Amino acid sequence: MQIRFDNRVALVTGAAQGLGRAIATALAESGATVHLADIDAAGVAETAKAIGATPHVVDLATPEAASALIAEIVAKSGKLDLMVHAAGGVRGQVGRPIEAISEADWRVIFAANVDAAFFLAQAAAPVMRQSGYGRIVTISSGAGLRPSLTGIQAYASAKHALVGLTKQLAWEFGPHGITVNSVAPGFVRSNPATERQWESYGPEGQKRLIEGIHTRRLGTPADIAAATLFFLSEQAGWITGQVLSVDGGRS
Template structure:
């Protein structure tokens, strides 16, 4: 089967590195118009050279997040929104009593608040067109304790899964599909490499033993899951 996204508009949050960047490049290679935002300006400029439309947006600012979607939907509808921006905001696991309010809030806001704000912003246009797809990049930490040890990350990813389920039911009757992808441990940046090194050989082997394929996932694995697309059955 040859996939084509020609004529489709795909919007991805957090596309500077890792999954977001790979998904942006794969959707673009398959013909989609791709829109990406991130706080990393240099990476956005670099990605823009390939033809992907980029914007520097701090998604901790919900107004800015909403305005970015408004700019895109002003010209045409969005077919796919991928809420990918997230992560641990540079934090490492530490004792609960040492976690500050700001540290907690930042992680919850980038993982959960941004997914809420961007989904809310695309919903009216997707409803008008009676089609669309929202993909939330969740985590294994949505289903069990997080390998990162960051409490806010685990809590936020569990909440993203709840948001996914709720929106799937709310928006499904409008022919809008809402799904989550829950990746396991994947090397995407220095922090994941550092975390893996810190595990040491024994814990690394334990992690691998708990994976069906006995290997870590790759950014390509995650992008391929996001490319899954089918026409939504329309109510008559």
């Protein structure tokens, strides 16, 4: 099965590094016209230069920012067919007791992982409905499907919310030719934050983690990108509201 995106316009958020960069790269290599969004100006510019994409430096935590981004993409490329929300993450919040989580800590996780996804879908919906076509993929997490690590209360809650949003949008957008699905990665060493997390486990913790994975290996950004591109493809046109765990069988 060959997946191509010639004449398709795509947006990937969180594209400065990690999974977002891998997904954007795979889309560009498959023929898409790619727009990138991230708050990391240097990182998103580096990705854009490497793959021939258009960078946008933006914080998507407000509806105004999301609306302006979608309008800018449509003005430049004429449409928006594919959208991947890969921004988010733990924002450095790992392994803390619930008493240590401030309101600001809680809200910044939801802003990045859930609010931005909602505001982007809200802004993109009229564009995709008008064309009668769209593919939206959210990057959630195994933590959004079941309890996993101790001390990631805000992150796990936000990813559960993102899964719920994905399913609701699939129901609402389906009649308009728009599919909405989610990829839930297992542990992938994709950026400095995940590298620090991996190192924190120590040799024994790393060994236990790998032994709990059916395939006995960690995932790679390319593994996540491949699953995402399938959901974005023509071949996945009758698949919506689904969450695909890409975790080597750990779930």
